[in-house]
Amino acid sequence: MIRSPEAHPRRALPAQGATSARRSLLRLISADAPDATASAGRAPAGPAPAAVARAIAGAERRPLAWVDRDGVLRLANAAFAALLGAEPAGLEGRSACDLLCADAPGRAQALLRAAFRGALHRTELTAVRGGRTYGLKVELAAVGRGASAALCIDVHEVVERAAAPVVCGTAGDLDYRISAGASDFGRLLALSGAGAEAALRVGRRCHEVLHGRPSPCPGCSALRGGGEAWPRVEVRRAPRTGGFEVATATALPGDEVLVSVRRVDDAALAAVREARTAELVRRFELSPREEEVLRLLLIGRQAADIGTALGITPRTAKFHQANVLRKLGASSRRDLLGLAS
Structure with missing residues (x-):
């Protein structure tokens, strides 16, 4: 028995209750329609099928729920409601897709359609309680036809899932x-x-x-x-x-x-740096050669490397570097980086 997801996050629920019993319960729910005797003015012979179904469901210790063809939850027992931190009456009439696969309602709808066709009998759904996510291993059983068809969701195991960090x-x-x-x-x-x-x-x-x-x-x-x-x-x-x-x-x-x-990202930073460098060249009226030296200084090149890249001597490179620093009012390469950032 699961009293709450926190108490037994990885405990498999004991198997109990035959599938045929649940099918009988489904038939009771499916029969919940206006009674012909009542419409003729005569009192029904016994309790409404839905009332009987609710009583049987309440006695089940395993989490059980039933949905109609529209995916609307028609009945949930107390154990199922406890998984979602709610009361059974508060769940009935709500969308099963929203309750059991809120992160992928389209997938939930496809699963329900397959189960109603008899093409799916076991799957895993998702439930959320108190900000925690749980995987529900379930069996699915469909009964009835047309508008009265219903689907039983029978929870066999509950496993807490660790949420992946959003880096x-x-x-x-x-x-x-x-x-x-x-x-x-x-x-x-x-x-x-x-x-x-x-x-x-x-x-x-x-x-x-x-x-x-x-x-x-x-x-x-x-x-x-x-x-x-x-x-x-x-x-x-x-x-x-x-x-x-x-x-x-x-x-x-x-x-x-x-x-x-x-x-x-790096591309955006490069674009900002390029725009800032162009603004410095314009504002401080750097010559074309000084602009070339500035750009090489900003990527960490030394005077000897600058000379080689531009085809000038290291001494001439140092001369242009000194002019760049003087015009921009900078005393070091660190100051240049600050101006261009």
Whole structure:
């Protein structure tokens, strides 16, 4: 028996109850239609089939649910509702595709269609509870025809899935809001830009789900000393993809911080550097030769290398280098890099 996904995330549920019993239950649900005797003014002979089905389902310890041909959940027992952190009545009437495959509703619809045709009897679905994702190994059984057909979803095993981190350098731009409190620093309160699974990550620590780290990132702008003014900006090399990330942390009321991450790839940086260099050449009226020397200085070339590249002596290269530094008001190569960045 599974009391909650957290209690037994990897425990296989014991097999109990024959398939024929579940088929009988399906027939009871399928028979839930206005009774002909009632329409003739006579009271029905016994309890409505759906009431009987609900009672039988409630006695089942294994998570069970039934959906109609439109993918609407018609009945769920308490064990199934517990997987989703809800009450059975709160699930009925909702889309099974949204509940069991929110990340890929199209796939869920295809699975249901195949199960109704009898072409699929076992598969794996997905459930989400409390920001955690669970894989559900299920058996599917269809019964009935036409509008009264129903599909039983019989959960055999529940396995918690670890969410893959959204590494900032591979996800592009991100905006997220975190708690900055001492007891729950880094807890995600909102996240955008991380795809369809963004909502599943809310409530967990940002350094875990965004960076794959067990602890806050070194140099985290939201962790810096309290005396530093907001907003706080950190520039770091982007993992895996190259380029850089610019992370801007802005303090919000209520001990919260908004973090915006913008990615700048190497091509964009090169374009910015080229535009900046052209602006320096124009503003400080560098000669064509001085422009050539400046560009070589900016990529780290020494005087001897510059002389070889331009067909001049190292002494002449040093002369042009001195003129470039003087015109731009720079005292070193480091100053030149700062002007061109």
